[in-house]
Amino acid sequence: MNLSVLTDDELVVLFKDGSERAFREIYTRYWKGVFQVAYKKTHYKELAEELTQNLFVDLWRRRETVNIGSISNYLFGGLKYSIINHYKSQLVRENYQDHLKVLKNDTVENTDYLLMLNELSGALTDGIARLPKKTGEVFKLSRLEHYSVKDISRELNISEKAVEYHITQSLKSMRFHLKDYLFLPLLLSLFL
Numbered sequence: 001m002n003l004s005v006l007t008d009d010e011l012v013v014l015f016k017d018g019s020e021r022a023f024r025e026i027y028t029r030y031w032k033g034v035f036q037v038a039y040k041k042t043h044y045k046e047l048a049e050e051l052t053q054n055l056f057v058d059l060w061r062r063r064e065t066v067n068i069g070s071i072s073n074y075l076f077g078g079l080k081y082s083i084i085n086h087y088k089s090q091l092v093r094e095n096y097q098d099h100l101k102v103l104k105n106d107t108v109e110n111t112d113y114l115l116m117l118n119e120l121s122g123a124l125t126d127g128i129a130r131l132p133k134k135t136g137e138v139f140k141l142s143r144l145e146h147y148s149v150k151d152i153s154r155e156l157n158i159s160e161k162a163v164e165y166h167i168t169q170s171l172k173s174m175r176f177h178l179k180d181y182l183f184l185p186l187l188l189s190l191f192l
Contacts, residue, residue, distance in 0.1 A: 023060055
């Protein structure tokens with residue numbers, strides 16, 4: 001029997017019954033048109049070939065359960081959804097890769113920042129240890145525990161003028177000792 005003379009509807013009936021010859025005839029009739037539309041929409045030959053092949057492979061796999069009104073509508077409609085799904089999955093993949101890049105950069109930046117803060121903490125402790133005892137006490141109460149001048153005066157039993165003097169001296173010394181870190185917002189808050 002010469003299948004090339006059969007209508008699409010007749011081929012579909014034979015195809016659904018499992019005829020490989022009917023499938024080959026459908027493929028012969030439509031593969032070029034499907035490929036051309038796929039190529040026109042994607043502009044990539046390899047992608048158009050892959051989409052065309054996948055469409056026909058899927059058609060064969062689903063031959064017993066597929067509901068085909070018009071083989072032409074079925075193939076070109078299926079191609080349309082294949083192209084849409086391809087671009088959706090590509091978008092998801094690109095968004096995921098972008099997310100991984102951002103996550104990696106954030107991790108690197110956070111790690112660098114934490115190392116710098118750790119180094120700063122050591123430098124701050126060292127700077128306070130270099131201050132005279134009373135000046136160091138005033139600095140800690142003023143800048144680390146946020147006591148007012150009046151509260152420090154009462155706490156250490158010294159005059160408010162003496163507290164202000166010690167604050168001025170400690171800030172001068174600490175600015176010099178921590179000059180490499182003054183760009184950090186956390187450290188700037190200690191000197192305001």
